[in-house]
Amino acid sequence: MDDFHVDIVNAERSLFSGDATLVVAPLRDGEAGFLPGHSPLLAALKAGALRVQDASGDEQAFYVSGGFIEVQPHHITVLADVGERAADxxxxxxxxxxxxxxxxxxxxxxxxxxxxxxxxxxxxxxxxxxxxxxxxxxxxxxxxxxx
Structure with a gap:
């Protein structure tokens, strides 16, 4: 599989829901990148840039203040304490x-x-x-x- 589904939400709304080929997240222990097929992981986020390369190859960036990321082989869910699109x-x-x-x-x-x-x-x-x-x-x- 060349992509996986990604959902990024904050307490108020969904920031992103779609297919992606790469997610780079600011984990408490350092930045980590996730590709389709990654082994399951649950990790805490720190404040920083969360980046998503969507299925078309375009990059979208988000600010997250913290929260959690759940990685499954075909799906990533980001629950951000505070999150917003860099463009906003x-x-x-x-x-x-x-x-x-x-x-x-x-x-x-x-x-x-x-x-x-x-x-x-x-x-x-x-x-x-x-x-x-x-x-x-x-x-x-x-x-x-x-x-």
Whole structure:
């Protein structure tokens, strides 16, 4: 089989449902790629870019803040805590969110909420990195197909 079915959902809606030839996911232990026929796996996601090469060879990118990925030989399901298409992310708003999260983290240094502020900063930074690398309106940063 040359492809498999992929479903990517967040708490609000389905982000993608279709056939794909490759999925690259940001796992807690590092980035991993999955091809059709992969052995079963259940893994936790970290904030970052989730990429799907669809059956036509086009790449679609998504931001996920965390969640889980279930891999079966002919089907992948991604349950994202927060997820959105890279094409739907406003870069200016994402950059502002990073600045605000950095300010909050600095204000919380040495306090009990510091770890929470650091986690917010990490998620905001990952979201900004996804839009900067994969947003289709930024052609000088848009990658080619996944190889």
């Amino acid at each position: 992310i406003d870069e200016a708003l994402a950059a502002r969110a990073v600045e605000e999260a950095a300010r909050r983290a600095e204000e919380q240094a040495g306090k009990t909420d510091y770890a929470h502020a650091q986690a917010e900063l990490a998620q905001a930074s990952a979201r900004l990195a996804v839009v900067r690398r994969y947003h289709p309106q930024i052609p000088h940063r848009a990658p080619g197909r996944i190889r």
